[in-house]
Amino acid sequence: MIQNIIFDFGGVFINLDTEAVPRGLRRYGMTDPGADLVSLSAGYEKGEMDSKTFLSGVKQAIPGSKEQEIREIWNATIADFPRRRLDFLIKLKNAGRYRMFLLSNTNALHIEQVRETMGKDVFDRFRGCFDAFYLSHEIGMRKPDPEIFSFVLENHGLQPENTLFIDDTEEHIEGAKRLGINTWHLAVHKESILELNKHLY
The missing domain is CATH 3.40.50.1000 (HAD superfamily/HAD-like)
Known part of the structure; x- marks a missing residue:
């Protein structure tokens, strides 16, 4: 019982909205998040870094991106x-x-x-x-x-x-x-x- x-x-x-992040990445010409972003996300979910470090890592992985844009793309999932x-x-x-x-x-x-x-x-x-x-x-x-x-x-x-x-x-x-x-x-x-x-x- x-x-x-x-x-x-x-x-x-x-x-x-599970397509929010892939849709946002396509604005930067990325059709796949890649192993680095997937690993970064997993580490962030385990609390291995704070939000500032996570956003900085994503910026490095996506040339030309801005922190506010990343926040909006990331949070559009909700x-x-x-x-x-x-x-x-x-x-x-x-x-x-x-x-x-x-x-x-x-x-x-x-x-x-x-x-x-x-x-x-x-x-x-x-x-x-x-x-x-x-x-x-x-x-x-x-x-x-x-x-x-x-x-x-x-x-x-x-x-x-x-x-x-x-x-x-x-x-x-x-x-x-x-x-x-x-x-x-x-x-x-x-x-x-x-x-x-x-x-x-």
Whole structure:
């Protein structure tokens, strides 16, 4: 029986424009971010550098770019937050049947943009629905590495067989499965977190 639910954030609760960065890079003639930018982004998500260092690194990788332009391109990934998802989450929390956790690969710039997009009151209400709110850049780990799932399980005494992990990225789902955690690979644009009851037992 599921007693604990670990939720992803982007794509599950807040909508993302996954083409925003590739679209922005094409303005500089780049059709592929390249290994250096991918590595830089991963390091930023693990909190290995601050935003200033990250933006400086991106500027070096994209000749002719300006910091403000990079910020705008980077943060354009964050789209809208449908209010019905917050209402659903609050109702689920108030039912008191599950321990609820958030586990997100993100970074300081995106979280700033999330707060602006959602608004402080809505963001605070959203965050308050979870027993713990884990952001990769704050804890120095990121999905799909096994250590991040072990960290959540051990930190809260969770049993994998009683835990459901929800994410829209298959690689992350596979990482959780390796620890015996139940999973729901949410198909964005085809499924909604509002259909959660179909995956609880």
